[in-house]
Amino acid sequence: MSPSWDDIDYENRLIDINHSVVYRFMENGKSEYHVSTPKTKAGTRVIPMMEAVYQAFQDEYEAQKERGFNMAVIDGMSGFVFANRFGGVHNPGTINRAIRRIYEAHNAEEIVEAKKQKRQPIIIPHFSCHHMRHTFCTRFCENETNVKVIQAIMGHKDITTTMDIYADVTQDKKTEVINSLEKKVAIF
Structure with missing residues (x-):
């Protein structure tokens, strides 16, 4: 997913998920971005924003007013929310590599600190964007009973x-x- 600014409804605090940007490897050996519909009909949806997401979009918009907006045009579509340092859309592989650099740097530092303090290091395991989506869904499931x-x-x-x-x-x-449950229900 790569929302455009037009997909963000600030007044009602909604995000319209109606497309995704995919990075495809072509037969000629090159790779290209394309806009497509979500993989399934259920993937097209409107979801409410949490306060932190709302604020993050506001902050990103203000930051881009200063440094410049995403200039990419993909399959005739433009105005994508997130911009890389060159003003284009992010490559998913690049984001995952950045995540890896962050946790590897933390882990290296943690190993040294743990050794100094004579304790076991607290290591961040490998994770990616997909892991974050799965973690969000798991936490959501832990806090919501309506599966639909x-x-x-x-x-x-x-x-x-x-x-x-x-x-x-x-x-x-x-x-x-x-x-x-035990506190609410007396079994004996």
Whole structure:
């Protein structure tokens, strides 16, 4: 997904997910960006913004007023929200490499600090943009019981995808829920 500024409804705090920008490797060995519809009909959706997302879009807009807006035109579409340092759209591989550099730098520093403090290092495991989406969905499932709402916001075509993630909540959350239930229901 790569929203355009036109897809952001600040007044109602909504994001219209109606396209995605894909990076395709072509037969000639080159790669190109293309705009396409989401993979499934369910992928086209309007989702509400959390306050932090709303603020991040506001901040990004203000920053781009200073440094310049995304100048990319892809398949006749323009006005993409996120801009790389050259004023174009981000390549997903570039974002994942940046994430990797951040956690690898942290881990290297943490190993040194842990050694100095004679403790086990707290290492950040490998993760990517897709892991962040999955983590968001897992946290969402931990805090929302309406699976159809989760499915609609996540854009899952099939409810089984949502249910698989919903069923995969953390052990800590399972324990928390049982402890909470125990306080509310007297079994004996």
